Amino acid sequence: MKTSDLIGSAVSNTFRSKTRTILTILAIFVGAFTLTLTSGLGTGINAYIDDTVSGVGASDAMSVTRTDDSAAGLPGPSDEPREYDPDAISSGVPGVTVIALTPDDIATLEGIDGVREVDPVRTITPDYIRAGDGTRFVAAVGSLIPGQTIVLAEGTEPDPATADLEVALPVAYVEALGFTSNDDAIGDTVTIGITDALRVAHTIDATIVGVAEDALASPTGSSILVNDALSDALFDAQSTGLTADQADRYASATVWFDPEATADEIQALKDRLADQGFTGTTVADQLGAITTVIDGIVLVLNAFAVIALLAAAFGIVNTLFMSVQERTREIGLMKAMGMGSGRVFTLFSLEAAFLGLLGSAIGAAIAMLAGSGISAALADGLLSDLPGLTLIAFDPTSIATIVLLVMVIAFLSGTLPAARAARADPVDSLRYE
Incomplete structure (x- = not known):
């Protein structure tokens, strides 16, 4: 019997007992359905995280701060009062301070083995932002380092190379500032107010070039995003009245390392930073907890799907055992006409795979x-605050893998009854009543 004939016979034999076949297929269906859905859940969420990873920073960079040995964590209601530290500056998060990095610290970082480049991160604390003569709103300022991106609802990112003062607004500020839509805001002007060390108020106008969506890993959170020219203008205004030593204090620095560095080499760099009194945090560190939780949830859901498939496997074994018993005389006849044991085994295995x-x-x-x-x-409903998230997304390769996996499980489940059919003695089978 040719291979094509074997496949045709396997397909037709599958539907000899329609009720039993349908029940077996339903059992397989439950496992495949669950496995596909959970796989899509993992694909969708991880794709969203991958899309927003660049918002946190490049994979070959880490954020470095001075290690604060005086605090085990953020101050809380039950914590002891912390001693005033003149070297502490705002981290950019309200109520949270860090030990300032100085030019000497930057030089120390540049000299640490494994560090390719150091970019100091300045802290800018404006008073407000407004459009025209409208209401003034509190705003924080953020900027992108090389390798970072944002999810845009409209427009473009502020251009770091231009001398024009450019800003991208969080989407929540558009309506508050009096604009009718995201598109209406693009090209308009906002005024940023900032006070210097001498308590003199300054105002700086900037052009809106983009509107940023909220994202799981936004580099600036709900901050307005500025380009280098606007950042310099705000920092210079804020630093008026300060000496050079007072002005050159940084909340953190971005340290660049070899993009081909292994996990062990990155950890060794963190250890060298720690020896010099610094703490380094990579993108993987920031997103690690999120991805671990998601992968854990998907793994548990996949476990239920595998259990369903195992139950289906027993159904396949039962279905084929009954088929072998019902077709004992037929098996004997096929063997008597010259069909080898291997062909009989293949026939029943193909039925299981089908x-x-x-x-x-x-x-x-x-x-x-x-x-x-x-x-x-x-x-459109519960997850509308996470634009760009497709909770359940399907990868064709993953779907094909699931189908192939289930077929392999079915094939393996059919080997026991197929082997029984292959071992059947043709004389005894033909005598079977």
Whole structure:
């Protein structure tokens, strides 16, 4: 019997007992459906995280601060009062201070083995932002380091190379500042107020070039995003009245290292930084907890899917054992006509694989339809505050892998009854009543 004939016979034999076949396919369907849906959940969330990783920073950079040995954590209601430290400056987070980095610290960082480049991060604390003569709103200032991006609702990122003063607004500020839409804000002007060390108020006008969406890992949070020219103008205004030593104090610095560095080499660099009194934090450190939790949830859900597939595997074994018993005389006749044991084994194994193909294909297809509908509904409702997130996304390679995996499980489940059929003695089988 040719291979094509074997496949045709396997397909036709599968539907000899329609009820039993349908029940077996339904059992496989449950496992494939669950596995496809959980795989899509992991794909969607991890894709969103990957898209926003660049918002936190480049993979070959780490944020470095002075190690503060005087605090085990952020001050809380029950913590002892902390001694005043004249070297502490604002971290950019309200109520949180860090030990300032000085030019000497920057030079020390540049001399540490494994450090390729150091970019000091300045802290700018404006008083307010307003559009025209409208209401003044409190605002923080952020800027992008090389390798960072933001999720834009409209417009472009502020250009670091231009001398023009450019700003991108968080989407929450658009309506508050009096603009009717994101597009209406682009090209307009906002005024940023800032007070210097002598308590003299300064105002600086900047052009809106973009509107930034809220994102899971936004580099600036709810801060307005400025380009280098505007950052310099604000910092110079803020530093008026300060000596050079007082002005050149930084909340943190971005340290660049070899992009090909291994995890062990990155940890060794962190250890060398710690020896010099610094703490380094990479993108992986910042997002590690998030991805670990998500991967853990997906793993648990996948475990339930595997349990369902194992239950389906027993169903396949039962279905084929019954099929072998019902077709004992047929097996004897096939062997008597010259079909070898290998061909008999292949025939029943193909029937098992076909059951797996039907159940997994139907399960995957319905899971994709259900997942797409659920994801669209959540994007317009519960998850509307996370623009750009497709909660359940499907990767064709992953879907094909799931279908193939289920077919392999089905094939392996069918080997025991297939082996029994292959070992059947043709004389005894033909005598079977």
